[in-house]
Amino acid sequence: MKLAATDFDGTFAPHRQPVPASNIEAVAKWQAAGHKFGICTGRGLSLIEFELKKYPALHPDYLVCNNGAVVVNNKREFLASLCLPQETVKGLLRMSLVRQTKNPMRLLTETDMYLLDTGSTIEFGLVIPMETLSFAEAEAMEKVVQISMRCESVEEAEAVTAEVTKTYPDLIGNINRNYIDFNLKEANKRDGLRRLLKVTGWQPEETLFIGDDQNDLPAVKYFHGYTVETAEPFMKEAATKVYPSVGAMLLAHL
Incomplete structure (x- = not known):
């Protein structure tokens, strides 16, 4: 089993555009092959759910929200939460x-x-x-x-x-x-994904992370991750590879 995690805004969904159908189709192929797919976002749970309702064919296996502060499974049950004092x-x-x-x-x-x-x-x-x-x-x-x-x-x-x-x-x-x-401080996308793996016990043979901005950088560095062509130069320098889309990354690793 492999695990894929994508940032939402600017990565899975290009800025001010809907999620491309090709990304959703690639996710379906990825999951049909037995792999896990989730969204790792700065958005809170209510806001990412609001967005996902637009895409009934999309069924993430997990969500890492609030930059890693909140982690839920595919039933939206809480797996981890980091509340401010x-x-x-x-x-x-x-x-x-x-x-x-x-x-x-x-x-x-x-x-x-x-x-x-x-x-x-x-x-x-x-x-x-x-x-x-x-x-x-x-x-x-x-x-x-x-x-x-x-x-x-x-x-x-x-x-x-x-x-x-x-x-x-x-x-x-x-x-x-x-x-x-x-x-x-412990709430970042890198550590949110690490908490997900610890709580679920999942042991993927490969963990793919893709994101496009500063809040994605720790995860890109830690997981030797990827970015998209619309990202800033500093993200492209940090990434292992630049893909035209999340769907392209998934299909390349099937």
Whole structure:
């Protein structure tokens, strides 16, 4: 048995485009051969499920969500979850650069997703309806696995990440373009996949990982993984091989 894991946005689904039918067809052939397929994403469970409903022919064997903080099986049963300590949630939300920002922000629990009332007039860029929380309501939320911010640029995302992780070294800022996802340091796609393998007991003869941006880099390096042709140059340099699509990678390893 082989195991394949793909990032979703920009990899399995090209940016601002639907998932190509050829990718879904390749997944079906991959699974029919007895191999495992899953999605490893920065999205929370509710948001990736919202997207997957558009593709009834697609049946992932597992999902690694929130950059590795949440892992579920094909029945959507929780296999692993890394929740932020309550004091860390409160402290991060009380930081001046967070309280004063006009950038849109989200808070994600194991199962749900909320907007934070930052006063932003900018959309977060998600079509799924979300309840809006005040900062006080957000501080009281339980089982928080991720706090996200949409910045104006990659440079701003990197600067905000540096400031937050300096104050809270137990956190990591998983950056995808101009978006930051703050998770526990152990919550990254590399370690999320490692937790999946440990909990399930799966021992694949080969583990394939493919992704296109910064939050995919640790997994690409660890699993000697792959990227797509639309990725940035630094990802192509890190990858073992560049493929035109996820489907092409799967078919090449059947």
